Amino acid sequence: MDLEKLLTDRLAPAFAAVAGGPVDPVVRRSHHADFQSDAALALARQLGRPPRAIAEEVRQRAELADLCASVEVSGPGFLNLTVADRTLGGLISALAADPRLGVPVVAGPETVVVDYSGPNVAKEMHVGHLRSTVIGDAAARLLEWLGHRVLRANHLGDWGTPFGMLIEHLVDLGEAGAARELSMGDLDAFYKAAREKFDADAAFRDRSRLRVVALQGGDPATLRLWRLLVTQSESYFLTVYELLDVTLSEADFRGESSYHDLLAPTVDELDRLGLLRRSDGADCVFPPGSVGRDGEPLPLIVRKSDGGYGYPATDLAALRHRTGTLGATRLLYVVGLPQRRHFEMVFAAAEQAGWLAPPARAEHVGFGSILGPDGRMLRSRAGGSVKLVGLLNEAVERATALARERNPELGDAEAAEVGRAVGIGAIKYADLAGDRRKDYVLDWERMLSLDGNTAPYLQYAYSRIRSIFRRAGVAARPGADVAPVEAAERALAFELVGFPAVVDAVAGSLEFHQLAGHLHRVAVAFSAFYERCPVLRADGPVRESRLALCDLTARVLGQGLYLLGIRTPERL
Numbered sequence: 001m002d003l004e005k006l007l008t009d010r011l012a013p014a015f016a017a018v019a020g021g022p023v024d025p026v027v028r029r030s031h032h033a034d035f036q037s038d039a040a041l042a043l044a045r046q047l048g049r050p051p052r053a054i055a056e057e058v059r060q061r062a063e064l065a066d067l068c069a070s071v072e073v074s075g076p077g078f079l080n081l082t083v084a085d086r087t088l089g090g091l092i093s094a095l096a097a098d099p100r101l102g103v104p105v106v107a108g109p110e111t112v113v114v115d116y117s118g119p120n121v122a123k124e125m126h127v128g129h130l131r132s133t134v135i136g137d138a139a140a141r142l143l144e145w146l147g148h149r150v151l152r153a154n155h156l157g158d159w160g161t162p163f164g165m166l167i168e169h170l171v172d173l174g175e176a177g178a179a180r181e182l183s184m185g186d187l188d189a190f191y192k193a194a195r196e197k198f199d200a201d202a203a204f205r206d207r208s209r210l211r212v213v214a215l216q217g218g219d220p221a222t223l224r225l226w227r228l229l230v231t232q233s234e235s236y237f238l239t240v241y242e243l244l245d246v247t248l249s250e251a252d253f254r255g256e257s258s259y260h261d262l263l264a265p266t267v268d269e270l271d272r273l274g275l276l277r278r279s280d281g282a283d284c285v286f287p288p289g290s291v292g293r294d295g296e297p298l299p300l301i302v303r304k305s306d307g308g309y310g311y312p313a314t315d316l317a318a319l320r321h322r323t324g325t326l327g328a329t330r331l332l333y334v335v336g337l338p339q340r341r342h343f344e345m346v347f348a349a350a351e352q353a354g355w356l357a358p359p360a361r362a363e364h365v366g367f368g369s370i371l372g373p374d375g376r377m378l379r380s381r382a383g384g385s386v387k388l389v390g391l392l393n394e395a396v397e398r399a400t401a402l403a404r405e406r407n408p409e410l411g412d413a414e415a416a417e418v419g420r421a422v423g424i425g426a427i428k429y430a431d432l433a434g435d436r437r438k439d440y441v442l443d444w445e446r447m448l449s450l451d452g453n454t455a456p457y458l459q460y461a462y463s464r465i466r467s468i469f470r471r472a473g474v475a476a477r478p479g480a481d482v483a484p485v486e487a488a489e490r491a492l493a494f495e496l497v498g499f500p501a502v503v504d505a506v507a508g509s510l511e512f513h514q515l516a517g518h519l520h521r522v523a524v525a526f527s528a529f530y531e532r533c534p535v536l537r538a539d540g541p542v543r544e545s546r547l548a549l550c551d552l553t554a555r556v557l558g559q560g561l562y563l564l565g566i567r568t569p570e571r572l
């Protein structure tokens, strides 16, 4: 149990009695004692009594004797709470004995669909897809660890009008030639070349239009060529996933095309429900709450004037399928913030249609952009979109070089493995350690640094602990009692005890910077502890207790980083 919460629960009734109504005791960690409650100050104004007198009365009323070694009124009216060593020891020992580190499996598991990554066929994955992949994978890992049934949905852009020109371009190149070009991962070049022909050549345009019709009509020869394009791109995406070390696999591809047969029934149902309106020749829904700048309701186009269905209709069909057929009650869409309006409208329309009703709910897990060192959208030198594989390889190369430099004893294979874990970890962590709604600057020096709120810093802390156990010649010892006494070991224990509450909060908010920040505080507290409290040089029960604390720290760091999708090598 979370200590803040435990203390809050004890203080709240005492405050309530003094104030004659509910009061939040506002308990937080403090430098003066272990915890501090500030509520008496605000209450003083309200009650017109001196804050110290209020604090004193609360002190006398609150039942804290079993938890705290001392409770004191200090300064203008703070309550300083010092937790008893045996209380902290009991909590931390229970955590150490628990293979799940105090995080229970949820009592009511849900079916959760995590819609993430979603790159587009025959187009380079851009950094927005990188963010979606990294954040979505962390969400999938976390919710799965908590015991939910997680369905990963990779909503690939694999359908629509551009496929007419892409298929015709493929035909021009010949299948073998096209396959070669696509397998090099040069998807943008392929797309651009098709686009240029489409813009310049009227005959090509006509062929492309006919192709779209053939594709939508299910012409087998056309479908085969389309499949070829999709498969080539999918295998490219899979190399990126492999390199990125994410849990997405081939089985999770749920491209837009997979909802093809559901589009007409979905739109028909909207029609039956009386939600369709004709606007400029297209069939639209006008979900409540979405208005344009002129105050007019905004349309969500579900069937275009040519009878085709687009992105919004596909998302409606997918949503209806996810709640109705898959039985999902939590739908996550990990997609950049520019699509916020789209999702607002899709969710509102789905609510109107009755496809999204409690307990089912949908969340747009939005995020900002990755910026280059110049503070503008990340671009390649040539000004095009940055190739993701290039970016990832650069991270691994830089990290491998640093690993060799720092530890010349590493063999080639180990250096490569460490370089991969650290390089990819650094990229992912940089993405997850800040508020996801904000943009952030890709800064190699900073994210690969062994100091600061970085993956390498946390990986280093982990590997240091592993090396303690190697030197001790003992295996880790989960389950041994921990009795923190020194200030630095108590501080570390307080951080560790906070892990379950952080995990719980992040499962709701999907704000992974809270978890990252927590792990960073754990690592900082560990480093202070390790500086001040001898472990291997201590004797008897103190040594045992400290080893157990080290072991627990490594397990929390290891599990926390696992949830963020980051590996923890045994040595750096």
Ligand code: ARG
Pocket (backbone or CB within 6 Å): 115, 117, 118, 119, 120, 155, 156, 157, 315, 333, 335
């Ligand atoms: N393919 C889309 C894009 O690149 C992302 C798909 C997001 N998922 C969804 N269900 N719309 O922008």
